[in-house]
Amino acid sequence: MTQKIKMYGAEWCPDCRRTKGFFTQNNIEFEYINLDITPDASKLVEEYNNGKRIIPTVVIHETAHSNPQNHELAAILGINKQGTVKLYGADWCPDCRRAKRFLQDNQINFEFIDVENTEGASEYVMKVNNGKRIIPTILINDTPYSNPDNNKLTELLHIDKVTDTRIYDVLIVGGGASGLTTAIYAQRDRFDSIILEKKNIGGNAFITKKIENYPGFKEVSGPDLMDRMEQQAATLGAKIETGVEIVSIERVGNFFKVYTKSEEYRAKSIVISTGSTYRTLGIPGEAELIGSGIHYCATCDGAFYRDKEVIVIGGGNSALEEGMFLAGFCKKVTIIHRGEKFSADEIYTEKLTSFENIEVHLNKKPKEFIADSDGNFDKLIYSDNETEKEGELTADGVFTFIGLIPNTKPFEGFLNLSNSGHILTKNLNQTSVEGIFAAGDCRFGAIAQVAAATGEGVVASYGLKEYLKK
Incomplete structure (x- = not known):
């Protein structure tokens, strides 16, 4: 995914020449807008800077930076002596927070790209992960790594760890x-x-x-x-x-x-x-589809299914709580539970009735997850505990909450x-x-x-x- 960088400046401006040199030296593509020859460019610069005409003004992913120094640009764009580091993630993602903290603690500059608010970022993440929605996805010198742990990042970035002898x-x-x-x-x-x-x-x-x-x-x-x-x-x-x-x-x-x-x-x-x-179901298709439509944390992965249909498996407090959370932004939530009634507390079952976009299937046992032609989740096969007849539920994704x-x-x-x-x-x-x-x-x-x-x-x-x- 190509980052969108615009630089507003002028040929007579020393800091503009410095900034252009920094971009060129680090092989960073950018669009240069010359205030002296581009109509309305000065007006845009003033809007970015609260009425002040400050150049260079550098716009990265729709965020303006007024005359940033080279070290500031390096921090924003993730430029280090080891190379360039970009982190595709989201603020609600626990592993993204872990990776960001590790990079910060080790003084590694990185460009953070929010997959929810940056155009094309989510699609790019799926592309480099063979269709799976895996975050954080970290690019080191343009080579992607899917949710690398701290040991892997230490190795890839050649970080010297000092032994703690205390x-x-x-x-x-x-x-x-x-x-x-x-x-x-x-x-x-x-x-x-x-x-x-x-x-x-x-x-x-x-x-x-x-x-x-x-x-x-x-x-x-x-x-x-x-x-x-x-x-x-x-x-x-x-x-x-x-x-x-x-x-x-x-x-x-x-x-x-x-x-x-x-x-x-x-x-x-x-x-x-x-x-x-989180406990897994252990049924056919589950292991192969984790990250490709099967998830265990609505807070972590639910945002990928905004305005889509999902299935929630489970009948306890967590299943109902997460199901109602998903119903807040998903088009439809189908809850399936193997028991004849929910094991959740009454406060959760009462709240459930207030959601018009939640559908419930009780006394149904999940049997198999089926993928589509692209290798993503397509439908869940289940059996009725009373009749033993099989049925299927089609959705965009599945969230499982069956214990710990x-x-x-x-x-x-x-x-x-x-x-x-x-x-x-x-x-x-x-x-x-x-x-x-x-x-x-x-x-x-x-x-x-x-x-x-x-x-x-x-x-x-x-x-x-x-x-x-x-």
């Missing part, structure tokens, strides 16, 4: 509500803490469009609430790193070594708050887990290994609610405080 009082694995709360309480107790998050700060709460049961708020958006928690933890002194995936933990004397895919960290105590991920799986695989064999994979704990959220605590959705017996998760973090902080005082 021994932290507490290392928190996971930056959701429980992990952030733990850090807030730990820092208030003067314990040096670090949060290592695999993806984005905020966890599943961040991708929740609207939270209506968090004390003190009639309603609050998940991103807003998680941003506030992150800011509070950081202000108190907690170190926060995203895109860091834990591989294993080892006790070495009186502290622990935490191994990631790229480096290791050391800490006197650990709190595991890795949360959970705890993110505890790296701790198998090291910590005691339940049959469901949740971490078993005792008093003050202490795990089977002294000095390691668990909090949030990954802990056995926890309630998957944001308010409950913050309480889990408080309990874990008291446990680690008692342990560290020994």
